[in-house]
Amino acid sequence: MLALIEMNLLPGGKRGAVRPKGGRKPSLPKFEGLRDMVKGDPWVIGVVVLAVLAVLHLGFTWFTQGVTLSRIEGELAIQRQDSIRYAEAIAAADSLQARQDTIQRKQDIIRAIDADRFVWAHIMDELSGALPDYTWLTAVSQSSGTGSDVEFRIDGMTGQTPALTRFMRNLEDSPFIQDVQLQSDEQIQQGARLVHSFVLLARYQVPDSSAIVTEPIILAGE
Numbered sequence: 001m002l003a004l005i006e007m008n009l010l011p012g013g014k015r016g017a018v019r020p021k022g023g024r025k026p027s028l029p030k031f032e033g034l035r036d037m038v039k040g041d042p043w044v045i046g047v048v049v050l051a052v053l054a055v056l057h058l059g060f061t062w063f064t065q066g067v068t069l070s071r072i073e074g075e076l077a078i079q080r081q082d083s084i085r086y087a088e089a090i091a092a093a094d095s096l097q098a099r100q101d102t103i104q105r106k107q108d109i110i111r112a113i114d115a116d117r118f119v120w121a122h123i124m125d126e127l128s129g130a131l132p133d134y135t136w137l138t139a140v141s142q143s144s145g146t147g148s149d150v151e152f153r154i155d156g157m158t159g160q161t162p163a164l165t166r167f168m169r170n171l172e173d174s175p176f177i178q179d180v181q182l183q184s185d186e187q188i189q190q191g192a193r194l195v196h197s198f199v200l201l202a203r204y205q206v207p208d209s210s211a212i213v214t215e216p217i218i219l220a221g222e
Contacts, residue, residue: 116147119147119204123176123177126171126176126177127140127154129170129174130167130171130173130174131167131170132158132163132166134158134159135157135159135164135167137154137155138155138156138157139153140153140154140155141153145204148204149204150204152201152203154199154200154202156200157190157195157198158196159193159195159196164182168180168182175205175207176205176207177204177205178202178204178205179202179203180200180201182200183200183201184197184199185198186198
């Protein structure tokens with residue numbers, strides 16, 4: 001069944017819309033009910049405005065938090081790299097400090113050994129230089145102590161009492177010997193003569209640095 005189409009061919013006539021006979025004109029939905037509900041009601045308008053503002057606020061917050069999160073993640077990545085570098089630097093410094101401590105301990109041990117090995121050399125040298133005429137030693141021994149803190153015993157004989165007094169005074173004047181004490185003194189027969197047999201006790205002392213003179217083993221130019 002064919003539909004009839006009407007056309008206006010008169011000049012100045014209005015052109016009508018061409019549509020099938022009996023058809024319906026499409027139209028957009030009209031929110032008349034919503035307009036009626038909002039129209040004139042301030043509370044509803046306020047709720048709608050608040051809802052729109054809330055949506056906008058949420059969107060802005062989400063955007064700014066995303067930007068902030070990206071920035072923080074970048075800073076954390078940089079800080080992690082810095083932490084790794086700092087940890088490596090601290091580990092290297094600790095290792096260097098440990099090596100320095102080890103070297104320092106070894107140097108202290110060497111100094112202690114080096115300081116103590118000349119104790120008896122100084123004692124024997126001072127005893128030899130302090131001996132007056134007609135006086136001789138029969139024994140020198142360590143009685144107590146260790147290292148540079150030693151007490152020693154001196155056994156000897158002399159033909160004159162003043163010589164023993166002079167010997168004790170010479171020992172007291174030594175920068176390496178202190179606390180000289182007479183433990184015993186008796187006369188004994190030595191061949192055809194009477195002599196004094198004596199025992200002295202004394203202690204070694206570390207002298208002031210000015211009392212020690214060091215000389216090079218190899219002279220300059222040799």
